[in-house]
Amino acid sequence: MGFSTKAIHAGQTPDPATNAIIPPIHLTTTYYQEEIGKHKGYVYSRSANPTRDILQKNLAELENGKYALAFSSGLAAIYALSTILKAGDHAIISNDVYGGTYRLFERFLCDYKIQATFVDTSNIQNIEKAIQPNTKLIHIESPTNPLLSISDIAEISKLCKSKKLLLSVDNTFMTPYFQNPLDLGADIVVHSTTKYLGGHSDLLGGVLIFNSDELYERYKFVQNSLGAILSPFDCWLLLRSVKTLAVRMERHNQNAMAIAEYLEKHPKVKKVFYPGLQSHPQYHIAKKQARGFGGMVSFEVENFELAKSILKNFKIFTLAESLGGVESLVCHPATMTHASIPKEIREKNGLTDGLIRLSVGIEDIEDLLNDIDQALK
Ligand code: P1T
Numbered sequence: 001m002g003f004s005t006k007a008i009h010a011g012q013t014p015d016p017a018t019n020a021i022i023p024p025i026h027l028t029t030t031y032y033q034e035e036i037g038k039h040k041g042y043v044y045s046r047s048a049n050p051t052r053d054i055l056q057k058n059l060a061e062l063e064n065g066k067y068a069l070a071f072s073s074g075l076a077a078i079y080a081l082s083t084i085l086k087a088g089d090h091a092i093i094s095n096d097v098y099g100g101t102y103r104l105f106e107r108f109l110c111d112y113k114i115q116a117t118f119v120d121t122s123n124i125q126n127i128e129k130a131i132q133p134n135t136k137l138i139h140i141e142s143p144t145n146p147l148l149s150i151s152d153i154a155e156i157s158k159l160c161k162s163k164k165l166l167l168s169v170d171n172t173f174m175t176p177y178f179q180n181p182l183d184l185g186a187d188i189v190v191h192s193t194t195k196y197l198g199g200h201s202d203l204l205g206g207v208l209i210f211n212s213d214e215l216y217e218r219y220k221f222v223q224n225s226l227g228a229i230l231s232p233f234d235c236w237l238l239l240r241s242v243k244t245l246a247v248r249m250e251r252h253n254q255n256a257m258a259i260a261e262y263l264e265k266h267p268k269v270k271k272v273f274y275p276g277l278q279s280h281p282q283y284h285i286a287k288k289q290a291r292g293f294g295g296m297v298s299f300e301v302e303n304f305e306l307a308k309s310i311l312k313n314f315k316i317f318t319l320a321e322s323l324g325g326v327e328s329l330v331c332h333p334a335t336m337t338h339a340s341i342p343k344e345i346r347e348k349n350g351l352t353d354g355l356i357r358l359s360v361g362i363e364d365i366e367d368l369l370n371d372i373d374q375a376l377k
Helices: 003-009 050-062 074-082 099-112 124-130 153-163 213-226 232-242 245-264 283-289 304-313 343-349 365-376
Strands: 067-071 090-094 115-119 135-141 166-170 188-192 206-210 271-273 296-300 329-331 355-359
Touching: 003 050, 003 245, 050 067, 050 206, 050 232, 067 074, 067 213, 074 099, 074 135, 074 188, 074 206, 074 213, 090 099, 099 115, 115 124, 124 153, 135 153, 153 166, 206 213, 245 271, 245 296, 245 365, 304 355, 304 365
Parallel strands: 090 115, 090 135, 135 166, 166 188
Antiparallel strands: 067 206, 188 206, 271 296, 296 355, 329 355
């Protein structure tokens, strides 16, 4: 079955009670038990909820996974993911990740004696060198946020299998429409569904997806124990959003490509970061493992002052955190989404004060190019 057909139908049949085509939002917190232990598989909505089950089936199918578990935000999903680590364990993480992911491992989990090493995972040797006897998990973003660096998921997965390590991939930027990390050998896929899967900047959510029965049982226990589940309304909204994912992603990709090509020729732009450009250092890996390059484009200008004045000039691109919505947003990672990373570490990784990140929306490309043109003037 093709992607769009799955996105529209997977997990969803007409509601058995009414034949409603669209799944109902089951707001109930609890369920009638005919006698002790006799029920229809639902006893309390933190543990399981029919609207959430439909969403989880749908998202699992889109990632070619067997199971999905939905959480209240992307970070709630990543926190749940991290509970596979016990005190004394070690994780290796891409050095250019969303600031909140960095903060979780570097400033929160460290208090629970969980160690993390951040390396440039686009070079597999950096991962090999960072492996310790207590390493359990490799967690990567590909492309990374915000520098759009690409890691070879299949290669890293081979390494993980040979060393008996778990590999999780944050697939938020690519979405299952463009990339399926489980097919490339990853054990766990993570999404902030707040982004492209939601697509309209009106819901927060996160999901973990896997094939292994053992991981599913473990994380279902974690989902119920932590309680950070996605609400029935947000599950329903996300189900609705996912139906248009394919058409939105095509347009995000097309617009982003045109903008990246435009920026690459602009005299005020020092460097453009977009995996669809042949000048991107991992262009061939991106092409090998994904079916598109996504809607995120970052570019660097000379310094903070210039970045600040450009950001003030935008009229359609709106200065805001987040990404993946139909509307175009612009962000200054150093002071916004990645402010939790110390300046010296940021700059060592290439995230400078002159970096501007665009979440390219699905508006008319002429309007977006005109907006960038006038902002840069
Ligand atoms: O915001 P939340 O739903 O909790 O998702 C966290 C998260 C996880 N992974 C990636 C790749 C992300 O980009 C994010 C959130 N990012 C932003 C809010 C941002 O503007 O980059």
